[in-house]
Amino acid sequence: MPVIRYSQAIRDAIAEEMRRDKDIFVMGEDVETMGGVFGCTKGILEEFGHDRIRNTPISEAVIIGAGVGGALTGTRMLVEMQYVDFILHAMDQTINQAAKVRYMTGGKAILPLVIRAQQGSGRGNGAQHSQNLEAIFCHMPGLKVVMPSNPYDAKGLLKTAVRDNNPIMFFEHKVLYNTTGEVPDGEYTVPFGKADIKRVGKDVTIVATSWMVLKAMEAAGILEAEGIDAEIIDPRTLVPLDKDTIISSVKKTGRAVIVHESHGVCGIGAEIAFVINELAFDWLDAPVKRITSAQAPIPYSRKLEQLTIPSTEKIVSGVKEVLNRS
C-alpha cells in the first residue's frame, strides 16, 4: 500500500470529494496560494479554480458564519481555521449558530459544514498557537468532533465528514502533518462513532487521542518489554463517542489510563472516565487515571513545553501506577 503523509491524506480527501461533488466550496486564510501554511489545500486551486476555493481576509467570524449561511442554502462548506486558536474569534458563529440552528428550527435546517482546524503544541508556537480545544466543542451539543491520529484515518474521516449533513469540527494536529502511514489507493471512508483499537492488550486500557496515540504506542512498546500488555483505543471521533469499545476493553482489563494533550479540567478525559465509572464501575480495579497537559497555558520555552506535553515516560509510569494500585 502507498505510504503518504498526513497532510497529503487531507489533501487527497479534499480533492477526491471535490471531484465527486461539485457543491463543495473551500475557504479560509491563505488556502489558495501554496495550499495554505501547511500545504493541505495545495493543488486545489489549480484543479478546481477560484469558484471552488477562495482566500478570505483575516476574518474568522465571517469565515465560519458564511460557512453556516452557505451550508444552509445548499453548498457543502469546507472551511479552514489556520490555527484552532483563531476560532475563539468565531465562537458565536460556531456555537450559537452552527451548533444550534438545526435544533432551533425544529430539525428543518440542514447544515453540511466542515470546519477544519489545525491544533496542538510541540512546535514552540506559544500559548496562542498551541491550544487543543476539542473539549469545548464536545461540551456544546450540535457539533461532531473528529480527531484523526494517522493518515489513513485522516483521509477516511474527512471524506465521511464532507458527506455528513452536520456541522463538524475536524481537528488535525500540526505535529502529525509530516508523519506518514499506509493509505490504500482506492476509495474508502472511515465511519464516525467507531473507535479503533490500535493495539490489542489485556492488562490495561489506554484511551488516547490524536498525537497522543503515537505516544501511547511508544509507551506500549516500552511496557511490553517489561511484560505489560496494554490495549490502545483511539476513539477517532469524540462526538459521537464509541462507548462500547471503551467499555468492553475496560471490562477486560479492569484498569484505564486516558491520555490527551488538552487541559485536564472538564476535558475529554474527565468525560471518558465518567462514562467508564458509570458503565464499568464494578469492573474497575483502580481509579481511572488521566495524563494531560498541565492546567496552565502552553509555555513558549521549549524546555517547559516539553514538560507540559504528555510524554511517553509519563504514560509508562501512569500505567504502572494504575497497575500497582491494589
Add this chain to the structure above:
Amino acid sequence: MPVIRYSQAIRDAIAEEMRRDKDIFVMGEDVETMGGVFGCTKGILEEFGHDRIRNTPISEAVIIGAGVGGALTGTRMLVEMQYVDFILHAMDQTINQAAKVRYMTGGKAILPLVIRAQQGSGRGNGAQHSQNLEAIFCHMPGLKVVMPSNPYDAKGLLKTAVRDNNPIMFFEHKVLYNTTGEVPDGEYTVPFGKADIKRVGKDVTIVATSWMVLKAMEAAGILEAEGIDAEIIDPRTLVPLDKDTIISSVKKTGRAVIVHESHGVCGIGAEIAFVINELAFDWLDAPVKRITSAQAPIPYSRKLEQLTIPSTEKIVSGVKEVLNRS
C-alpha cells in the same frame, strides 16, 4: 438580618466596592440607564457619575478586550455581559488574552478584571439566551470561575472578586435575581475556594451549583421525609475548587450525586466525578451520578425547557438510584 434580593446583593457589592476603591470602572450594554436589563447596576450612575460607569455599543469583544487593556494599565475593570451567550463573541479576548496574559508575560501582567454575566435557562428565552457556559472557562487555565447560589454568597463573592488581581468569570443566574435571602448589614467577604455545606447529611453527598442548589435543597426535604439524609455542597467557586470539602463528604457518605444545569459532556460534573474517583475511590459504594440538562440546545417551548432542566424529582430519584446501588 435584613432579607434582600440576589440582584440587590449584586448591586450593593458593586456600590460598596466602588465607594471603597476609586479605581473601579464599570461598563457594559445598557448598564447606565435603569441599571441594565436586570437592574444590577441601578443607582451606580447617579452615585458615581459617567466616569465610573458607561454604556457601551453592542460590541462584546471590545467590552472584554478593553477590560483587559484597562486592567493591565491599573484600572479595576468590572464589565458586564448582558447574557453569557454573548461572550461567545468575545472568546478571543477572554481566553486568548485575559486568561493567558499573565502567564505569557512570565507573571508580569496583573489583571484585575471581573466579567459579570447572567446565565441559565428557566425563563423561556430559547437556545441563544439560556446557556450555562462555566465548563468552558473551567477548562481553560487562567480564569477563576464563581457561581453564587444565594444573595449572601453573591455579595460576598463579588466583593472578593473585585479585590482579586485575576480575571474572574462571575456567573449570576437569571432565575435567582428575584430570590431573597439574609445578608448582614456590615462589611463581609466570602473567600474563593471554600465550598459551603448548605445542608449537613450522612447518607449521600449532593454537589450542586447555582440555581441547582435550590433544587437540591428541595429534593433533600423530600428525601428527609423518606428517611434519607443528604449532605449538600455548593462549591461556590469552580476555579479554585474546594476538593477537600467534597472529598471529606464523600468519604463519609460513600455516594455522590452531582447536579448542574449546563450540559453533561465534559462538564463540571464529569470533573468533580473524576476528582472523587481519584481521591475517594476506595470509599465509593456506587458510581458517581450526574444530573444535568440534556445534551441538546435549550428548547424554547416551556414544556421542553422544563423537561431538560434538572428537576427536584430527578434529583430525588437520582439519589435513590445511587443509594439502591449495591
Add this chain to the structure above:
Amino acid sequence: MPDIKIPGRESLLKIYEQMLRIRLFEQKATELFTQGLVTGSMHLYIGEEAIAATAGVLLRKTDTITSTHRGHGHCIAKGGKTDRMMAELLGRKAGYCGGKGGSMHMADFTEGNLGANGMVGGGLAISVGAGITNAIMKKNDSVTICFFGEGATNEGIFHESLNLAAIWKLPVIFLCENNLYQVFTSVKESLPVKNVSVRAASYGIPGIICDGNDVFELYDVLSSAIEIARKGGGPSLIEAKTYRWEGHYTGDGYAKGGYRSIEEVEAWKAKDPIARLGAYIIKNMIAERGLLEKIQKDLKSEMEKAALFAQESPWPDDGDLCKDVFFERQV
C-alpha cells in the same frame, strides 16, 4: 440618474395588507403574551412595518432573507403564515420550529426565510454565505436581504460580513433598520457617526439613506439595490430611518425610565407608515376605503384563527427534547 421605481397598484395594496398583517399579528401576540401564553421575550416591530413589507413585495420566492430578534415582520413579509408563527410563539408542535425556536428563531426555509436570530447581528454572516451559494456556486440571480438594527452595526461581525461581501461582490442587500435605540441606549451614545450609511465607504459599496416609514422611498431604493445585486454588481448598505413604537420587548413600557420622551414617541407615531399609505391609496383613488376596511376585517379574523390554531396545537412530545440535535441519516 436612474429612473425612480414606483410601486404599482397591486404592489401598493400588497404592501398595505402586509403592513397591517404584521401589526395585527403583533397586537394579537401581545394579547397572548399578556395572558402568559408566550414565554421569554418578544420584540415588536410595530412602527417599522413599511420596511419589511416593501422588501417583501420586491423579492422572489427564490430570494432569501436573514432576520433579527425583531423578526415577526420579516417573516410575514417573506410569506410566513401567521397561524404557524403564532403556534411557534406558544411553543407548540405546529409552530414553524416545532416550538423549539420561539420568536427569536422563527425560520421558514421553504419561503426563503433563513431565520430570525437571537444574536444581534446573527444574520449578517449567514447572508454572506447565502450570497456565496447564489453567486459563486449556483451562479443564479437570486439575492438576499439581510435585516439588522443600527445597534448591530457596532458588532465586529457587521464589519467582517460587509467586507467579505464587498470583496466577492456578493448579491446581498444589507438593510439597516435604524430605529435610534438599542434596548435603552440611544444612537447618540453608541454611534460616533450620524448615519450608519457612511460605513459603506469602508467597503467601497453604495451607502444609501431612506425614510423607513415611506413606502415609496423604500420601494425605489430597494428596487435599485436588488437590481444591482441581481446583475452581479455586489452588495449595498441601505439605512432606513424608523422607530419602534413599543418598548424594546413586550411588557417593557415604551418610554420606561425616561430613556425616550413621550413626545418623541408620539411624534414618530404621527409618521405611522400604515396610516400614511392608507391615506395615499384613498386620496389617489388606488382603492376605495371599503377595500381597505375589508382587508382589515379579513386580517383580524385571520389573527383570531391563528390564535385559536396556536392554542389548540399540541405541545411537543417528551421525545422531541433530544431530537433534531443532529441530522441523522447519512447522505
Add this chain to the structure above:
Amino acid sequence: MPDIKIPGRESLLKIYEQMLRIRLFEQKATELFTQGLVTGSMHLYIGEEAIAATAGVLLRKTDTITSTHRGHGHCIAKGGKTDRMMAELLGRKAGYCGGKGGSMHMADFTEGNLGANGMVGGGLAISVGAGITNAIMKKNDSVTICFFGEGATNEGIFHESLNLAAIWKLPVIFLCENNLYQVFTSVKESLPVKNVSVRAASYGIPGIICDGNDVFELYDVLSSAIEIARKGGGPSLIEAKTYRWEGHYTGDGYAKGGYRSIEEVEAWKAKDPIARLGAYIIKNMIAERGLLEKIQKDLKSEMEKAALFAQESPWPDDGDLCKDVFFERQV
C-alpha cells in the same frame, strides 16, 4: 493648515540608531533561528523600521504601545533591551517573559510596552482599555499607539475598537503598518478599498495616509495625531505604507511560491528607510559618516553580547511550568 513638525538632530540620530538596532537585532536573531535555537516562528520587521523608530522618539515613557506578531521593532522602539529580548527568543529565564512568551508575546510593562500579540488584531482592544485608564480614570495626558497590519483591519475587533475609542474620544493612535500582504495573500484580494485610511470615516475620526518608509512624513503625521490625542481630541487612524523584505516568517522565502515578484521586493528594498535617512543625515551634515559608522559598530557588538547573554541564560526551572497562571497574593 497646521505647521509641519520636523525632527531635530537628536531625534533624527535616535531614529537612525533605533532603526539600525531593530535591523541588526533581527539579523542576529535570524542567525540564532537558523542554528535551531529559536522555536516557533519569528516575523521579521526588516524594511518597516521607520515606523516604530519614529513613533518611539515621539512617545514618553509613560505612554504605552500595543504591538503585534511582528513586534521586535515596536519593543525596541519603546525602550526594550536587546539582550532580554534575545533571551526571550531562546526561551530563557532572563527573557522579558521568563521564556514563557517568545517572539509573539514580548512585553515590557515598565517601558510601557503592553505586549506583542499572537492574535492578529490582538492589541486593538487592549489599546482602547489603556485609553480608558488614561483619559477617563486617571485623567492624565498619556497616549497609546496601537500598531497593527492592514490584514488586521479586516477583523471584527478592529471595527469594535475604533468605534469605542471614537465614541469615548480616547487617546489612542491606531497605526496601521500596511505592508501589502497578509501571509501569502495580497491586499488586492483581501481589501475592497484602496486605502485602509478611508475606514476612519466609519468612526468620524481623522484618517491619514503616509509613506511608512519616510521618517519625516511619519514624524509629522504622528506628532499631530499624538498632540490631538493628548489634548483630548480623540483617536486617529494612520496608515503607513510600507513593505516587509523577508518572508512572512523566518525560514519562509521572501517571495516563496511566487506570491510576490522578486522585482517588487527589490523595488521596495530600494526604498530602505535606513539608507535613506543615513544619506539625508550626511548630505545635510547633521552628522558625519564616522558617527553613523560608530553607531553601527556599537550596535553590532550589542547584538553579539545579546546573543551571548541569551545563550548563557539559564532555562526556566521545572517548577515554573505551573507558576504565573494566577496572581497569588490577594490584595
